Amino acid sequence: MTQRNTAFRTLHEIGLAAWFGGSLAGAVAVNGAAARASDPRERLRIANAGWARWNPVNLAAIGAHLAGQVGVGLGNKSRIVAQKGVASSSAAMSGLTVAALAVSAYGGMLGKKLKDAEGRPVEGATEPAPETAEKAAAAQRRLRVCQWLVPALTGAMIVVDALHGEQQRPSQQLPGLLARPARALGLPG
Numbered sequence: 001m002t003q004r005n006t007a008f009r010t011l012h013e014i015g016l017a018a019w020f021g022g023s024l025a026g027a028v029a030v031n032g033a034a035a036r037a038s039d040p041r042e043r044l045r046i047a048n049a050g051w052a053r054w055n056p057v058n059l060a061a062i063g064a065h066l067a068g069q070v071g072v073g074l075g076n077k078s079r080i081v082a083q084k085g086v087a088s089s090s091a092a093m094s095g096l097t098v099a100a101l102a103v104s105a106y107g108g109m110l111g112k113k114l115k116d117a118e119g120r121p122v123e124g125a126t127e128p129a130p131e132t133a134e135k136a137a138a139a140q141r142r143l144r145v146c147q148w149l150v151p152a153l154t155g156a157m158i159v160v161d162a163l164h165g166e167q168q169r170p171s172q173q174l175p176g177l178l179a180r181p182a183r184a185l186g187l188p189g
Helices: 006-035 043-075 077-082 086-115 134-167 170-184
Strands: 122-124
Touching: 006 043, 006 086, 006 122, 006 134, 043 077, 043 086, 043 122, 077 086, 086 134
Parallel strands: none
Antiparallel strands: none
């Protein structure tokens, strides 16, 4: 049915794990720790410094995930076409990946906008203070949504990946492969 593609699966899994874990840790730990700084004028600088250290690792994780996803997809293209349910779950994975990439990129753009606001008082990395300039406050409010959307989207990708694993069980493959020809012949599939 399928061939082994351990290297691509490894890239896919490790990249996705780091993307999910890093985004969740950033929202909880980096932004949370920055909000506890005693000087409200230091909070953005601290959060931005933490995210700047993570960004190269995050880009590598995303790249590894994408390379792995493409490699696994190419290695399973006949199964994606032939087995019932695999094409739709693969499309869901691709859609979630595009959405997570878009939100990650947008969050990065918002973070760069906040670099200009360093030194001004804020409640936290994603929480403006009453005296925060409106442009920075708007970026913070959008970033607050992004910081939770990325782990939600990458977490959903992990769920779809678990489904893919279940779809590869021998008990799932044969009925899935026979379903399309059966429907073509007018049989229940």
